[in-house]
Amino acid sequence: MMNLPEKVSICEVGLRDGLQNEKVIPSTDEKLALLRGFIDAGYKVIEVGSFMHPKKVPQMADTDEIFKRIGEIPEDVELRALIPNTRGVQRAIDCGCKKVKLNVSASRMHNLKNLNRTPEESVAGFADCVKMANENNIAISGSISMPFASPWEGRTPVEDVDAIIEAYLKVGIDEISLSDASGQAVPNQVYDLCKHVREKYPQASWWLHFHNTRGAAMANILAAMQAGMTRFDASFGGLGGCPFVPGAAGNISSEDVINMLDEMGITTGVDVLKVMEMSRKVSDLLGHGLDSYVLRAGRSKDLIASQAE
Numbered sequence: 001m002m003n004l005p006e007k008v009s010i011c012e013v014g015l016r017d018g019l020q021n022e023k024v025i026p027s028t029d030e031k032l033a034l035l036r037g038f039i040d041a042g043y044k045v046i047e048v049g050s051f052m053h054p055k056k057v058p059q060m061a062d063t064d065e066i067f068k069r070i071g072e073i074p075e076d077v078e079l080r081a082l083i084p085n086t087r088g089v090q091r092a093i094d095c096g097c098k099k100v101k102l103n104v105s106a107s108r109m110h111n112l113k114n115l116n117r118t119p120e121e122s123v124a125g126f127a128d129c130v131k132m133a134n135e136n137n138i139a140i141s142g143s144i145s146m147p148f149a150s151p152w153e154g155r156t157p158v159e160d161v162d163a164i165i166e167a168y169l170k171v172g173i174d175e176i177s178l179s180d181a182s183g184q185a186v187p188n189q190v191y192d193l194c195k196h197v198r199e200k201y202p203q204a205s206w207w208l209h210f211h212n213t214r215g216a217a218m219a220n221i222l223a224a225m226q227a228g229m230t231r232f233d234a235s236f237g238g239l240g241g242c243p244f245v246p247g248a249a250g251n252i253s254s255e256d257v258i259n260m261l262d263e264m265g266i267t268t269g270v271d272v273l274k275v276m277e278m279s280r281k282v283s284d285l286l287g288h289g290l291d292s293y294v295l296r297a298g299r300s301k302d303l304i305a306s307q308a309e
């Protein structure tokens with residue numbers, strides 16, 4: 001028997017990771033409609049946007065406004081935003097965002113080239129963000145991109161990942177996301193790293209974030225579940241990419257993940273038909289097709305239903 005969880009949490013990241021790579025930017029009203037649609041579909045965690053500099057990421061410039069305008073949301077729904085530094089925490093405070101996420105690249109070369117710091121030095125520099133977030137009742141988590149491999153250095157040494165995790169724990173961040181932004185991870189490596197971090201850092205809780213650049217994201221999710229992981233990011237319609245990574249594809253499509261888990265008897269609490277509705281809407285808005293098998297083929301459940309008619 002496979003070792004599988006009964007329940008899995010999916011964070012919808014399409015509004016951030018997906019839309020930030022699009023040329024056509026949906027209006028704030030359109031984004032709000034999507035966000036409300038996702039809450040209605042049953043998502044309990046949604047990545048709404050980011051507080052990066054609007055010149056750097058113009059697609060996310062209205063994140064503050066979205067938080068201000070969303071209004072009452074169910075108490076058990078967490079809306080999070082990506083931040084680069086304390087300016088991001090300040091924007092979260094000002095617009096009522098209650099959960100922020102930092103990010104660091106596990107690629108030493110990438111970090112040194114872009115920020116002139118080692119990844120651990122970057123994370124140590126997040127201490128002021130943590131302090132400010134804590135003082136203002138804002139939850140804070142951290143992400144490690146390319147903990148499996150990077151386009152510049154190949155496989156990431158496990159010791160490097162450990163050093164970054166330890167730096168996060170040291171500044172008081174214990175919710176950590178492992179993000180295969182370049183889509184290079186493979187299942188046996190995912191299984192080994194997930195098992196390793198769970199055993200070595202039992203005080204931490206984990207998210208996994210897989211891009212489907214080379215078609216291995218679904219297999220990686222299965223491998224991570226086998227290693228005991230239960231929280232995964234996904235993007236409606238498989239939207240997304242990464243401006244820094246050559247040829248990057250989007251996150252694994254939410255519909256595909258939820259449909260597979262539904263069929264496996266693993267609860268996500270998300271209504272896949274409603275997610276598909278959102279994808280069709282955004283596909284019309286963006287003017288291009290989306291990268292989701294289930295969106296094209298429909299649910300396998302519906303095949304039987306249509307035969308019975």
Ligand code: ZN
Pocket residue numbers: 017179181209211251
């Ligand atoms: Zn991503």
